[in-house]
Amino acid sequence: MNSITKVLIVVFCLTGLSAMAAAQQTQDFNQASVSIQQKLDDSLKELAQLREAIAAEKVPMSRKLTDLEAELVEVRRQYQQTSRLLDSRTLDLNNLRSEIKSRKEEATYLSNLLGEYIRNFESRLHIVELQRYSEELETAKLAAENSGLSAQEVYAAQARMLSVALNRLEDSLGGTIFDGTASDSSGSIHHGTFVLMGPAALFQSDDGKNVGTATQRLGSLEPTVIEFGTPEDQEAATDFFEDGKGQFPLDPTLGSAHKIEQTKQTIFDEFEKGGLVMYVIAGLAGLVLLVILIKFLHLFTVSTPSPKKIFALLRDVAGHNEDGALQKVKKLRGPVGRMLTAGVEHIREPRELVEEVMYEKMMTTQLRLKSLLPFIAFGAASAPLLGLLGTVTGIINTFQLITVFGSGDVKSLSGGISEALITTKYGLVVAIPSLLFHTLLSRKARSIVNEMEKAAVSLVNQIGKTPYRQQPDNVLEAFSVEQIQQLVSGSATAAPKQAEALQKTEYHPDSAGGRMDQQVLSVVKASTVAEAIDKIRSSGTNADVDAIFVIDDHNKYVGHILVRHLLTRPEESPVETLADPTPLYVRVDSHHQEVQQRFRDHGLYSVPVLDHDDRLVGCVKRNGNGDRQ
Numbered sequence: 001m002n003s004i005t006k007v008l009i010v011v012f013c014l015t016g017l018s019a020m021a022a023a024q025q026t027q028d029f030n031q032a033s034v035s036i037q038q039k040l041d042d043s044l045k046e047l048a049q050l051r052e053a054i055a056a057e058k059v060p061m062s063r064k065l066t067d068l069e070a071e072l073v074e075v076r077r078q079y080q081q082t083s084r085l086l087d088s089r090t091l092d093l094n095n096l097r098s099e100i101k102s103r104k105e106e107a108t109y110l111s112n113l114l115g116e117y118i119r120n121f122e123s124r125l126h127i128v129e130l131q132r133y134s135e136e137l138e139t140a141k142l143a144a145e146n147s148g149l150s151a152q153e154v155y156a157a158q159a160r161m162l163s164v165a166l167n168r169l170e171d172s173l174g175g176t177i178f179d180g181t182a183s184d185s186s187g188s189i190h191h192g193t194f195v196l197m198g199p200a201a202l203f204q205s206d207d208g209k210n211v212g213t214a215t216q217r218l219g220s221l222e223p224t225v226i227e228f229g230t231p232e233d234q235e236a237a238t239d240f241f242e243d244g245k246g247q248f249p250l251d252p253t254l255g256s257a258h259k260i261e262q263t264k265q266t267i268f269d270e271f272e273k274g275g276l277v278m279y280v281i282a283g284l285a286g287l288v289l290l291v292i293l294i295k296f297l298h299l300f301t302v303s304t305p306s307p308k309k310i311f312a313l314l315r316d317v318a319g320h321n322e323d324g325a326l327q328k329v330k331k332l333r334g335p336v337g338r339m340l341t342a343g344v345e346h347i348r349e350p351r352e353l354v355e356e357v358m359y360e361k362m363m364t365t366q367l368r369l370k371s372l373l374p375f376i377a378f379g380a381a382s383a384p385l386l387g388l389l390g391t392v393t394g395i396i397n398t399f400q401l402i403t404v405f406g407s408g409d410v411k412s413l414s415g416g417i418s419e420a421l422i423t424t425k426y427g428l429v430v431a432i433p434s435l436l437f438h439t440l441l442s443r444k445a446r447s448i449v450n451e452m453e454k455a456a457v458s459l460v461n462q463i464g465k466t467p468y469r470q471q472p473d474n475v476l477e478a479f480s481v482e483q484i485q486q487l488v489s490g491s492a493t494a495a496p497k498q499a500e501a502l503q504k505t506e507y508h509p510d511s512a513g514g515r516m517d518q519q520v521l522s523v524v525k526a527s528t529v530a531e532a533i534d535k536i537r538s539s540g541t542n543a544d545v546d547a548i549f550v551i552d553d554h555n556k557y558v559g560h561i562l563v564r565h566l567l568t569r570p571e572e573s574p575v576e577t578l579a580d581p582t583p584l585y586v587r588v589d590s591h592h593q594e595v596q597q598r599f600r601d602h603g604l605y606s607v608p609v610l611d612h613d614d615r616l617v618g619c620v621k622r623n624g625n626g627d628r629q
Helices: 003-124 134-143 151-174 231-243 256-263 267-274 276-299 307-318 322-331 334-345 351-369 373-405 410-420 422-465 481-489 496-504 529-537 592-602
Strands: 176-183 189-197 200-205 211-216 223-227 522-524 547-551 557-562 606-610 616-621
Touching: 003 134, 003 151, 134 151, 176 200, 189 231, 200 223, 200 231, 211 231, 267 276, 267 422, 276 373, 276 422, 307 322, 307 334, 307 422, 322 334, 334 351, 334 422, 351 422, 373 410, 373 422, 522 529, 529 547, 547 616, 557 606, 592 606
Parallel strands: 176 223, 522 547
Antiparallel strands: 176 189, 189 200, 200 211, 211 223, 547 557, 606 616
16 A cells, blocks of 8 residues: 555545544533533522522621620720720829829928938037037937938928027027036046037136137047136136126137147247158258358458459569569468469569469469359259258158048148148248358459459469560659559550550561550450440540451450440440451461451451460551551
8 A cells, every 4th residue: 555545545634533522512512501500500599599588587686786886885985995094093002102202302302401400509509518509419310310210200300400409599699507527637537517618619618627618629529628828817707606607718719729729839849740861951051150250251351352453463564573573462361362462472583374373372372262162053953952852751651540539630741741741941041141151252253363364364464564574664654553563454545655666575566456446445354335335435546447356265366256246235234255266367477467357368357366375465557458457
């Protein structure tokens, strides 16, 4: 068979099978439809029966539901009414609680207020009244702490103190008398009678032997009787107690005067309280005082020669009158005289040797003058330290007592600290006068040394200006005492021609020394601007001055100051700070061409001339051509 035939056979088979299946399905569907229809009819019958049953039961149930709903409304109304009543009761309860709490707080406040009043009342009582009201005070204070008492009983106990306080006010208007005990100055307790009038209280023992002002003693709860200082007060108080009237002895200070009197201490008491350090300070003070007296007598009895005697000596030195100089210098007393004597005795020696001899004498005298002064400074420095040492040890002892006995009594602690500060007080008492006297004595010793330096410089300068060599006899004889003094200071304006002639004999005519003028305007470096200007005005020169030279105490050149700079500086300024240290100078042996070169290079009006020891010996001035005038 071919394939087409096979296909046709298969299709035919399938068609037959489909027709058979469709017929079977149609038969099943019909059966299911009949079954469903039967079930539907049965359901509809059942539904109709149910509807009839519901309709029969619906009316009774509706009535019952209406009754239940009415009952529910009534129950809800009762619930709302009960809720409102409960809220009202709750609010009332809260208000009652708040009121109870407020009343409790008021009760607590009143109790605290009464307790505070009781404490204040006790603190304001006079010491003699504590015995009188001790029972009531004790009852009132213990009532608040007694848990066995009711609040009403506590209030009653505390309120009784108000009555006591009111009665005390009535008694205080005219004074009151009551019995009690008090201690005398020795600490013995005596029974007697108190008279209280305002803040003042008197006491008299039963035997009449102890009469005085009743006050409180530190650290004691018993009144202390302080006897009257005068017999009149004693008699008045006795009469007052016996008669109940009369003059009332009153202490306006209420016992404070007696307390202040008890705090006063003698120097021996303070030494005893200061301890060992106080004796060390006292010994140091004695030694310092002894040294001050010795140095005071030593320094203020040193004699210094007058300027007139110094000038007379310089005149003899300038005139080479060696015998006359020796006679005059031996008449000079004190360290200045001894130093000048040593210089005059070596007047023929070189200038440097004379200076060294006098310097040796001056150093010996300076050491003697300043001896023991460091001990005074040592006393001034060590006395406060010793006082501080005593204070520190005293405070340490005070804190040790605090460790043992506590810090409840502040007054006793302050007393211990005040005792510790005694050493510091006396340390300063010793140190301050020692410092003042050290300054005074050091200044005096320094002034004596300055006088010696001044006299030594004057003699050395004079020896340098008039050395012992062959010169015309009439050169120095033409100089007066004032001119010699001016020569010593470096400004011989009274005899410029003689000084210039004397100077010219020492140097070559073509050197700076041969052409210089000794009319030099110079001031020492310790001078002020005002003193420098006065020096220019009093120089007596008619030439223009552009600068003034600054020298030290040994006539050594320091620098120069332009006059225009002086006029623009404060008058109290020291010239040393204004001096120009630029080395614009020439030596005495410099050639005059070097001097002219200085003029041309720096545009100077005058050039200072120095010797080989840097001492100012003159100056060379110029004219418009750069030559010496």
